[in-house]
Amino acid sequence: MNTIISRLRKAITLAVLTIALIGGSLVTRAAGGHDRTGNDSTSRDNTPAGSARTAEVTYLGGNAGEMAFKVVYNNTTGSRFSLKVLDADGNQLYQHFYSDTNFDKTFKVANADNYGKLTFVIRNFGDNSTQSFVVSSNTRLVEDVEVKEVK
Numbered sequence: 032m033n034t035i036i037s038r039l040r041k042a043i044t045l046a047v048l049t050i051a052l053i054g055g056s057l058v059t060r061a062a063g064g065h066d067r068t069g070n071d072s073t074s075r076d077n078t079p080a081g082s083a084r085t086a087e088v089t090y091l092g093g094n095a096g097e098m099a100f101k102v103v104y105n106n107t108t109g110s111r112f113s114l115k116v117l118d119a120d121g122n123q124l125y126q127h128f129y130s131d132t133n134f135d136k137t138f139k140v141a142n143a144d145n146y147g148k149l150t151f152v153i154r155n156f157g158d159n160s161t162q163s164f165v166v167s168s169n170t171r172l173v174e175d176v177e178v179k180e181v182k
Contacts, residue, residue, distance in 0.1 A: 086153045088164040091137065098143040100166070102151065104134040110157025116140075119147035143168065 085106075091099040106112060109132050116125040116138070124146070125138075140149065149166040 084160055084162050086162050086164075088151045088166070090166070093143065096142050096144055098140045098166075098168070100138050100140070100151070102134065102136055102138060102153075104131075104153060106130070106132050106134055106155070108132075108157055110155050112153060112155045112157075115150075115152040115154075117150040117152065119149075124149075144170065 086102065086104040089101045089103075091101055093099055102114065104112070106129075109130055111128060111130045112134075113126060113128050115123060118124055140146075143149065148168070151164040151166070152161065153163075154161045
């Protein structure tokens, strides 16, 4: 009985996460045609602008077990690329293919504490470059108790 409930809970959690990630991928922001340095061909560290190594993943915050992440990728070449989200065991939670030149999407992960850590993997098929971001979260409860003598 516990095994069935556990499997059902995992299936529901994966379904909620998938829906949240798909919904988050629909949230876009219009961006200009240049990268932040004003140069269309290379980034600050001379990495080709279409390379997956120009991607950024930032934590936006969260509440009630939900975390939000912003993924920005300056893909000036317009090459096809994939974005994957993996859990701590390497299970694929999300994958989608894009060819946006100025990729800027927000992803919300429901019940993120259940996954231990998340890995965002961006792979550019144009130059076969890959960049990975590992997200680890640690929740702690700190209790500070002090006893004083009253005179």
